[in-house]
Amino acid sequence: MELETTINGRRVSLTFANGEFLAETLRRYGYLSVKRGCNTGSCGLCTVWLDQRPVLSCATLTARVAEHQITTIEALQEEAEAFGRYMVAQGAEQCGFCSPGFVMTVLAMKRELSNPTPEEISHYLAGNLCRCSGYKGQMRAIQEFMEVE
Numbered sequence: 001m002e003l004e005t006t007i008n009g010r011r012v013s014l015t016f017a018n019g020e021f022l023a024e025t026l027r028r029y030g031y032l033s034v035k036r037g038c039n040t041g042s043c044g045l046c047t048v049w050l051d052q053r054p055v056l057s058c059a060t061l062t063a064r065v066a067e068h069q070i071t072t073i074e075a076l077q078e079e080a081e082a083f084g085r086y087m088v089a090q091g092a093e094q095c096g097f098c099s100p101g102f103v104m105t106v107l108a109m110k111r112e113l114s115n116p117t118p119e120e121i122s123h124y125l126a127g128n129l130c131r132c133s134g135y136k137g138q139m140r141a142i143q144e145f146m147e148v149e
């Protein structure tokens with residue numbers, strides 16, 4: 001199967017198998033920041049944006065993305081690094097396994113919510129699991145990051 005879409009601002013043509021999921025397609029086309037953990041829609045590691053909203057690419061059929069806008073962390077390097085500095089300042093960086101999906105969700109939240117409460121932040125991040133932390137340092141980093149213009 002074949003379709004046209006936009007990835008990180010560039011028009012691309014994708015060839016894929018019937019029933020293929022977006023995480024597999026993106027990795028095959030070299031977007032290696034897209035990682036898979038559970039591959040069953042449970043951990044959030046594979047998060048990318050579809051039209052500026054976070055989606056689980058392991059659970060999104062590639063056939064659905066025709067004529068949409070896909071964003072991976074490759075297009076958000078500076079912003080991701082800026083958020084990373086807040087994580088470091090709060091001692092919240094650990095193994096980093098969850099980071100690609102976690103950061104994509106945080107950056108989407110910054111665009112979507114203004115002055116979110118801790119409960120709203122937790123709710124937004126509910127699909128992104130981190131096996132290392134108790135989320136407290138991450139929460140402090142996110143709250144500070146959300147306050148920056």
Ligand code: FES
Pocket residue numbers: 035036037038039040041042043044045046047056057058059
């Ligand atoms: S790899 Fe997609 S949710 Fe876990």
Ligand code: FES
Pocket residue numbers: 093094095096097098099129130131132133
């Ligand atoms: S930092 Fe290790 S899984 Fe999140």
